[in-house]
Amino acid sequence: MKRADFLKVFGSALALPAALPLFGRGAKGARHQRGAASGGSNCTLVPSETAGPFPLDLEENAFFFRQEIAEGVPGVAMRQRIRIIGAGNCEPMPNVRVNVWHCDRDGGYSGYGSLDGLTHCRGYQFTDANGECEFVTIVPGWYPGRVTHMHFQVFVSSQYSVVSQYTWPHAALVEAVEANFPLYPAGPDPLSPEQDGGFSDGYDLQLADFEWDEAAGEYVSFYEATVEGNGTNGVGYLERQTAQVMDLGQNFPNPVVGRTEIPLTLHRGAEVKWSLWSVQGRCVHRADAGQLPAGDHRFAVDFGMLGLAPASYVYQVEVVSEGQRYTSVRRLTSR
Numbered sequence: 001m002k003r004a005d006f007l008k009v010f011g012s013a014l015a016l017p018a019a020l021p022l023f024g025r026g027a028k029g030a031r032h033q034r035g036a037a038s039g040g041s042n043c044t045l046v047p048s049e050t051a052g053p054f055p056l057d058l059e060e061n062a063f064f065f066r067q068e069i070a071e072g073v074p075g076v077a078m079r080q081r082i083r084i085i086g087a088g089n090c091e092p093m094p095n096v097r098v099n100v101w102h103c104d105r106d107g108g109y110s111g112y113g114s115l116d117g118l119t120h121c122r123g124y125q126f127t128d129a130n131g132e133c134e135f136v137t138i139v140p141g142w143y144p145g146r147v148t149h150m151h152f153q154v155f156v157s158s159q160y161s162v163v164s165q166y167t168w169p170h171a172a173l174v175e176a177v178e179a180n181f182p183l184y185p186a187g188p189d190p191l192s193p194e195q196d197g198g199f200s201d202g203y204d205l206q207l208a209d210f211e212w213d214e215a216a217g218e219y220v221s222f223y224e225a226t227v228e229g230n231g232t233n234g235v236g237y238l239e240r241q242t243a244q245v246m247d248l249g250q251n252f253p254n255p256v257v258g259r260t261e262i263p264l265t266l267h268r269g270a271e272v273k274w275s276l277w278s279v280q281g282r283c284v285h286r287a288d289a290g291q292l293p294a295g296d297h298r299f300a301v302d303f304g305m306l307g308l309a310p311a312s313y314v315y316q317v318e319v320v321s322e323g324q325r326y327t328s329v330r331r332l333t334s335r
Contacts, residue, residue, distance in 0.1 A: 043090040054109035069123035075138025077218035091231025092131025107143030248328035270321035
């Protein structure tokens, strides 16, 4: 299966300049900074926001399934971790899709205005068993009227998603930019979150941690958001249709040490293919299981035999039954 067919609903990939990151270094000896909310949602629903004027339609393009989203634009390196919690039972939500997008150091959004056709600082991931996913990017810049912020969208199911945004401790952002002034010619953000209309109703639930990691040479941010649900995938129309044909289970054991199995239950006979993808969006293995009867099936994955390094991966099963195609996705972690 081609990359452009991944998750079946996506279109062809956009052409991108193949550039290496030009990340700057953080302030030497900078103190670790934590937001007042410590990146925690306290199992309280995150305020819903409009998508704003710069979202693009990431789900129509499989190219955006990636972890490194900066594409080499200049700025201070930042690793953004996001955790999604279900409000119904305060448990992590695995295998939900998280879209993120933010402006570059100059306050511009790829895909708009002079940056039309570009795609940097955008991407999506699937959460792991702990409800977490991660993006590698830069500390964003700012533009008039808005503090430095990041947008995100959580797809709980095919029929329900939540859109919101978050920011970071203002003093920590100012310190990061001032310590790397050549990379941010516009200087530090002149506004505080209290002065930003986008957070006029408060931002206690929209404040991420922000720390300098001296060893890694990057800032590390953690943000936790609570959305409607019960710590599992929501069920919408497409999910109900797929459930009539198959049930894709979570691999066991997970996390994986060397070898694991992917469980699949077919409710009727079907042609089955499965594939394994890196979180950078590269297909690392695919297999055609052929025509299988109704019943329980297991696909063995031996990471040693496949020559795959310990990391996070996404597996997808494709089923064709009675002329219709169905897909289901899960995420696993290999150690």
